[in-house]
Amino acid sequence: MALDPQMKILLVEDAGTMRKMEARILGQVGFTNIVEAVDGNDAMEKLGAEPDIALVISDWSMPNCDGYQLLQWMRGQDGFKTLPFLMATGHGDKAYVAKAKEAGANGVVAKPFTPDELKILIDEIFGFKQAAAPKKEEGPKISAEGKVHLKMAHIQITDHLALGVLKHQIASDRKTPRHFSLDTLCMPGWNPVQNALENGEVDGAFILAPMAMDLFSYGVPIKLVLFAHRNGSICVRNKTGKYAKPYQQFFKHKTFYIPHKMSIHNMLAHMYFTQMGLRPGVAGKEAVNVLFDVVPPVAMPEFLKDNAEASGFLVAEPIGSRAITAGIAERQFLSSEVWQDHPCCVVVFRDEILTKYPEAVQEFTTMLVESGLYIRDHVDEAAEIAVTFLDPQKKIGLEPALLRTVLSDPQGITTDNLYPVQEDLETIQDYMTSKMEIGRRINLAEFIDTRFADIACKHAPTASAGGQETTAPRGAARKLGIGQSLASREGKYLIFTLGKERYGLGILDVREIIGLMAVHELPQMPPFFKGVINLRDKIIPVMDMRGKFGMESAEYDARTCIIVVEVSGLTGSRLIGIIVDAVSEVVAIKEQEVEDSPQFGSVVDSQCLLGMAKLAEGVTILLDIDRLMHIQEAVLIGEAA
Template sequence: MSEDHRKMRVLLAEDSPLTRQIEVSALKTLGYEHILEAEDGDAAVALLEQGEEVDLIISDWNMPNRGGLELLQWVRKNDRCAGLPFIMATGQGDKAQEQAARDAGATGFIPKPFQARELEEKILEAVGARKKPEKTGKRVPEYTASGKLKLKIAHIQITDHLVLGVARHLIESGVFQPKRFELETQCMGGWNPVRQALEEGTVDGACVLAPIAMDLFAFDVPIRLTLFAHRNGSVMVRSKHGSYKEPWKDFFKGRSFLIPHKMSIHHMLTHQFFSGMGLSAGMITAGRHYDVNLEVVAPVDMPGYLKGNDGTCGFMVAEPLATKTIASGLTDLQFLSSEMWNNHPCCVLAMRRELVDAHEEALLEFHELLVAAGRFIKNRPENSARIAVDFLDPEKTVGLKVPVLKNVLTDPMGIRTDDLYPSKEELDVIQHYMVHDMGIGKLIDLDELVDCRFAEAACGDRQSKALTSPEFSRALAEPRGAKEHDSSRTMLAREGKYLTFALQGQEFGLDILKIREIIGMRPIRAIPQAPSYIKGVINLRDQVIPIMDLRLRFGMEAQDYTERTCIVVLEMESPEKTVFMGVIVDSVSEVKDVLASQIEDTSSFGATIQPDYILGMAKLDNGVKLLLDMEHVLDVII
């Protein structure tokens, strides 16, 4: 990016403080230093009317007082700023919204969440510094040297798409040897990138939310829905910020709730849940008030978003992300999606029509593999859980664990992968509820979208046995945090390898996935006015790392450092970035495997250590270890 672009003054309109902070960080990463922030459309208009010099506007769609569309319309009618490049950024990602933005004069449209490089491309296109790539919208099939069809299938990091991962594993392990296709899976950062790739024809197909597939088809994107990817599998959790007591609806009223996409079964079930409580729920728009404000956030970002926003009451998401937040003490279980609508569809396999029409034999072979993978998951959940860890979290950034995933896959009310036949009747329930009860989407001819040929052959020429009534359960407000079902989820999520160490004669454990390295004591530079337990900073290979004395953090007596004193360098994820932190311990012992059956929950370990700092008590052969929740211990830093 040239120096001229770095000097541009950017007006960013975004009502969510955390999202605005993340987007400002992305702009600064790209070299933009002149950034004006507005909390809604009215604030943006006020800045422009005051004569602020602006070269580019980036605006959210849903904002109170004046939304993004209304802001865009005002800008285009104002002589002084009518020609400004205007990029609409939104997490909703439905086609009707994008079309409305372009009709109103948006220069660019970017679905959230986005990476800095994606934002850079949109900015350069909007200001004319880079030619917009020509997108034909057609998918041209690709082939291997031996003539096999190359299948590129998109997905995201959730267990809902595990059939794709198991299918890939069966190929790589030699159990299944495709004769007519070669499989490439492409993991993406959220639903909007998947939707965009499917629409633009940069992939052959995708595991995608059923309402997204129906929405794309409604706007003439050439796709066919050929298989369900799973049934059930999502969870609603509520934040531990606030008092959850009768009347239950008071806990949710006036707060925000997170969903993964506007066009999702999660949105539908969330709407049904709040409606059953007598609450209205919707996305903030100018002039429209809801009891519960719904915000669209990428699934992998939900835990960090919830942690950074006390005004957010919970979220609904696919596993295993929900179980992880329950285990960390961030949330309590509200309900499983199957309790609202048992055996409901959610994600589907959507294939580009160009391939469906021209490569029936290859796609039949692919669908037979997916159906076999679904049955493999049901019959061999532990093997599937191990496959899932590598498939869904190859970079080990999410922290998935085999016991957690096995528990998710064996929960009788959890995800189902043994019945993938695409039921038009159930899809019709979804589209009618969303159009008539929620006012979103368009009714489509499902006979034109759904192609059952491959499923009929792969599933043994049988239709789904899981067709269920469109009547939904509403009695799900009772608190469930103390149930044994929830406790088992929590303990399984805490199972793993722990580094054990000593503090004042007591043994503790740290999850090794959070440990970067262990180093000896070295000079520490003090930080003025820091808390007593923050000893200062060290320079470790040109990286400045804060150092915390765990003895002092826990209110223990200070002692002189010895030859056995160590600094354990941790690598922790915050909502905006990776944080490195060193903690001083008396000595380190060994790495121990800790099973869920060895962990007990407890509320207190004595007056000096806050209960929030403790994940649980591990009873091992060589004594009791207190497992630390370092996210809470380091809360002052991250």
């Protein structure tokens, strides 16, 4: 007995491109009767209108009402208490999996998922067990010569090229391992790598450092033995749309793709956009105005192409350069420009391999370090190897010339400094847990096993008589950070006045200017909140800027007007009207005309200021309209609207 292919499935996903991809995957596994919803609220309406829905597959992070809230609502309704629910989430850390299951999810699949992953989970939810897999052998195979057969997982990125070079050198008899034979498994994305490592289907993996740390925090028996590379990722922006100062506006209120939540790319993108004065994050987070979404690395160019709602992506090479040569994207920055010599992917082994076969691990580690040096010294041949290793089925369309460019970029990937520096991992852990509030802290000294790198790496630390390190290999932690110059304040501003003070709003935040109109008051609101207006059948909250800034009130007159602006709230962007004394002009302000705001002497919190512009007409205070909204006020305004 099999599932009915006409079973009606409710697919809940706010990102249109991702929704199309997931619907296509459902079609690939035999399900074509799909009802689509854009968020939890829409899903509730669809559930009420179509009672024959048999399965809900929902994204977690969505504006207005997310997947977790939808799940909680369903489990509180008599009609949907037992309706099968599959949570599809870009939250790759294991804490979210546990949270979803505790709330009543029948299954959790990490985005992006494959057809096979989805089919297995749907079958399990409805009680159809997959055919029993062959019983996993205890430990790796041992050849007649006594060699350990190591199975290593990786994906199609240059970060893992040292593994490809080693494989090529073994196959061409340039290297002859005494203690191991090598089998490389190319996975379609990060989730399969994580699952294979966790389930013991592979002996080791080239894996994202934050992902490996997260697995370790949940008791998966692995240890880090080596960095796979340093640097090597690229941020590209969509070629669709005009890229001009102020550059923040190009990314604001658009989707930006990352390969995984537990990735260095998530961290570096968060750093970059935060220092531009933007608020990056997943849907539903506080005042997010750059929306991160998870997409498989090789699929990113396809997602970006002709998609005006997506601003770009940050990913390992050669994916970004391939998108550039295809005319889809333009280079924004290399990851080394944000954090010089940063780690990204690491080499991990399961504990049983480290314990039982240390000679094989040592030989593998030493040869891998040598392969990294070979890439540095033989770029042309490494590029040829990369084409075969990373694109064996010719699906990506890689060419040696492109790989040569990637490998020879002086700010690009490096593979000659692979010693695992704990300080670098501490930087990742500190930033992601404190600034981004994701992941869990671990004891890094227990996670890192440097025995093999100590021997394999040229720059291995030496120990003093007391057993303490006296020298350390080149690390990256002290080179973290990008300049504030990225947050350009140059651009056009709408100037308005309150009393004798002049204020400026970025012109791209302004939607329209209208005269005073009837404002409908609402109870239990802050004094500066005047109520709501009905503008062409759209309810818009209105606040008085004099009241907001604690200034004396003034009689409204013929020059008093309402500026309708777009701001970021808790659940995305919304329109808000602000009452000002008068609007004077639109001016173009150059960066050199703007100075940083003083920490005192203004009625406006300095954190809400972009700076002070010195113009011929006088000093003009440039406002960050998003930061001007406190969280509590955003909640009230959201309720009012």
